Amino acid sequence: MAETKKYARIKKAPYEAAWYADKIGKVFEVELVGPTYLIRTGPNHLSAIRKEDAEIIVTEKRRPKVGERVLIMYGMTSSGDYKTGDICTVRSVVDIYGTITVREHRNYVIAREYEVIVNNEVKNEEADGMKIDLNAMGDRELYAYGEAVMEAIKKRMFQAGFRAAKQAQRKLAGMNSKKTPQARRDEIVEQAKADVERLRENNIRLRTFNISLEVNRKDRSVEAIAKRPKSNRAFYGIAKAAPNDCFNVHIGKAIALRRALGLAVPDEYLNAPQPTKVRVGDVVRHRTLNYINVVDDVESGVMRYTNGEYDFIYAVEGGRINIIDDSREEVGGE
Known part of the structure; x- marks a missing residue:
């Protein structure tokens, strides 16, 4: 009996930061099945794919029959008619070596380029029913699985924290935009x-x-x-x-x-906003006359200076008089 393999074809990604967000349509061999599909991305590293983000394709490495579907594992043609990850339907088996023709294009596909699909698509609810037996794993396999789970947890926590920070930032920006x-x-x-x-x-x-x-x-x-x-x-x-x-x-x-x-x-x-409201203690400068005064009193529509002169508040609002220092501290104080 031919050995079966499981592959996960990426259908979607939950967010842009997901490691497989730019790999929609790509196929990865599944090494372990647990709460997620785990695929190997390094000699000692497994990466997780959420079950709802992928479809499972089960294959066998054997000579196919007419009408069966095959998964292209190594698209070797230069014409671009088919590529790695494509699924094709067998139209004819050309020779004993497994060379085939398919309905999707006219090129020959040789045996080393494909594996025979033995399921159409495992639905998510069926995949969710798959159980993983930790006791059946060897030490190396168990350690790799644990590492992948911890990596998935760290990514999930980072992504959740990133989303929460963005939401807080947007909320704060909205609140600040309503303030004068x-x-x-x-x-x-x-x-x-x-x-x-x-x-x-x-x-x-x-x-x-x-x-x-x-x-x-x-x-x-x-x-x-x-x-x-x-x-x-x-x-x-x-x-x-x-x-x-x-x-x-x-x-x-x-x-x-x-x-x-x-x-x-x-x-x-x-980048603090410039002041728009004059207050006692502010230092102001007249733009055209270029005199500088310190505001000693502010009444309705009028501001009086420490030298006894006065001016109108609308001159500040209109830009004729600028507030150049709103520290409101005595000169020389810290």
Whole structure:
């Protein structure tokens, strides 16, 4: 009796990250059947295919009969009429060596190119009924199966985590898109304050670095210095506001400190929305007259400066007056 083999033909993939997502229609020999179909992808490695993503084809290596179907294992023709993985129906058996003709094309197919299919298609529900006997496995086979199962679990956990992260990211992006630019900037400033405080406390507790922050308001920049205790070795980080950006000392401190410590700088720090609402303590500049004032009071429609002059809030909203510093800290403070 001829030996049978099982092959899994890929019908679909559950997601783009699946290892067989680009192998639709490909055929792989099944080495083990358990909760999934396991195929060998390396000398000591098995890869899993979900049962619902494949059809099982059972074959025998023998001379076929007219009307039987064959699975092309090695498409050797250069014409491209048939290729590995094709299923063809036998029209005639040409010789004793197993050369055949098929209904799908006019080329001869030699014996080493095909295996005879002995089932049409094992339905998923039938495949699901297949049981695997772990006790019947040899040590090497059992270890390989366990490795494949663990690999499948790791991939499933990674994919589930990736999907959850994407969903959370989309949800957060949706929430942020509903907020005004000013509300989003206020959140980022508070985040930066907490970030600096946390990083400072961590370095004090762990005695990793002595942190100092130097603010240059004229240059609209912040320099962070992270110095190792009992050492002359120090690391520096600088944050400087672009000419057309509003300077905020808290965001600047967070950027500079993260750079000094070699940490990634969150994108929201680097691309914070510009302020749209004037508040007490903001530094503003008149675009045409080029004077700079500090806002001392904000009333309905009017803002008063520390020098006693006043202007109208709509001048800020219309872009005639720009907010150039919304740190709202006393000059020289950290």
